[in-house]
Amino acid sequence: MKIVGLETLEADGGYRTCSYLKLRTDEGLVGWSEFYDGFSGGTLAPLIHSFGRHAIGMDPRQWARVSENLLVTTRLVGGGLSHQAVAAIENACLDIAGKALGVPVCRLFGGPLRETVPVYWTHCGSYRVRHAALYERLGYEPVRTLDDFTRLGREALAQGFRAVKTNPVYFGDAGPVMFNGGFRIGAGVLERSIGARELQAIEDQLLALRAGIGPDCGLMLDLSFSQRTEGYLRIARRLEPLDLFWLELDVRDPEALALVRSGTRTPIASLESLHGLQEYRPYLSGRGVDTAIVDPLWNGVHQSLRIATLADAHETHVAPHNPVGELGNLMSLHFCAAVPNLRIMELRPDEAPWTRSFVTHPPELVDGALRVPDRPGWGAEVDEDALRAHPVRRA
Template structure:
């Protein structure tokens, strides 16, 4: 099971003959991709972006290809997934999880191209005609209520009906009275600016001790937020259920888990109301559908995390279309420079806060190598536990 079987009949995609990686530098973060070639002349693309460890994910993708991919039939996605996870002794973790996720995307891209079908036709079809998305990254600038309010109005004017933001600055563990008041004033200003019809999601970035998180769920109640995301560190996962009992709004989380095995404690403790698996971290299409199915068994909704490139937005739309318990999909697309879209021709547009059905075979996005060459990696870093991180200016 854990070795490449070259004796089986080959499908129309051929067999994997080469794996390469490319990285695009932007002012926010580097976006990394894996491109898988077959001897039938097809290529498949997946995203392997890590916000700070791009070189490591690229190196691992190439080395894992030598061990597990070369000579394999890309249609054998379940076996290849197991070969990478079990055969490489990954056992989870961010770098390995991201690489497995990106390669899995590339295999589905290859299958779709070989069959002439969009990927969503291979992952359960469509439960809906379009996918609702919410905007993140829109609040770059000074951390004052007036700035947040103005940027929120601008984002809604672009057609978004749901926004997510972190009002808490560099807070960690607890908030002093001044910081608490400023954070709540920011939420109040955004709610007043956009009105009651716009959905607001508040981000906690998994950083508050229980007493602070418990106070925040009380203080946020008047603002009718759609969820409070990751209010506690995941080292305290069992306390999430206790916090849910105190909260009037849903609690969400799970973006940093890399497969169903890492999700096991979250499900066992009923830690959240809404899970947030990331297609480029949680194991790709093969694993995300399994995680979503387990969530459905627990009465949980799915709101996929997506802080990566527009490629991942389009790839995630394929996955989201077939999820019966989908709530909404995240996007940072509005934060990015125009050349990012030039580098990724074929990404789907966001119109009035939704993304429509993909039509092209596979994921439908290619990589423009020339644009990548013009924008090499920057290896930038922004520390979200330092004052001013919300400006997202790499150092």
């Protein structure tokens, strides 16, 4: 079997573009993967096509060989978008390999180790602030006050979620504003520091969510790249009485991350923006995190499982970074099903509703968990007619 062609497809996902890779073989099998094409100033699709030219003629059932050979060509410009482009191809190869054997992808790695995977509601409330107009058009209740965070907490609890994660939201005279995560141009992106007023606002927001979810549901806060070391420590120490499930943050310094973790009782999760074993190694050996976050779409599921094994050797949990669509959910599910050291899986339950039609068998949320698919490959096909019915709206 050989790879003979590839194409990228996209569709409107509401506040984002949904992006997919379709890999074709000479035996008629097709492999799919989902990728992100909007997290940086550049676009990923042209890079996928560039690396795809090298993959033509390779056997997709030898997914590790395909992945390693393509990664070799990135050594002078390793990581980043190059790694993500290779990951998209690797993941489509895994879909083909599973289909060729008639087994789900997790079976290729000895899974499933679990039949269901617990999930948490990510960006709970904060994205309804960031994309307020869209969510109101979709019929979701808006978030305009702290009481709305309490209401959302009750909704999450009613759906069985094991934990919820939000981002800082500041309420002012002009209405609520989601914080700058430190990776987009805007106010505070260069200073990356926090004041007493913002600290109090974060604490108030989390207390409002806690009032909704109760004492037994996990509570998380995601700070992204918004602070330097001093700011992360101030926030982590301030929030210790709230007994967070984890405080999530990003910093490109293994020693700084280890300093934050050792300086607080609050559990620390991080590393979602890293690529490959070599980038993860100093953070794990430096004991910088309680939970290592790994992105199966950015690293490839095969490469992500290697990272999870390294984390397991350091007695560290892993959790997938998974902020996109239904095929991405399925890909993360197979990663979660194949690792022994899983903590919990990220899920965004309030995506634009039509995006569920983009795959033939989207996963179902039952009592705060997703069932691991037992169909071949990822367990679903991409519905190209559904994609065409929702063309991307260019700004």
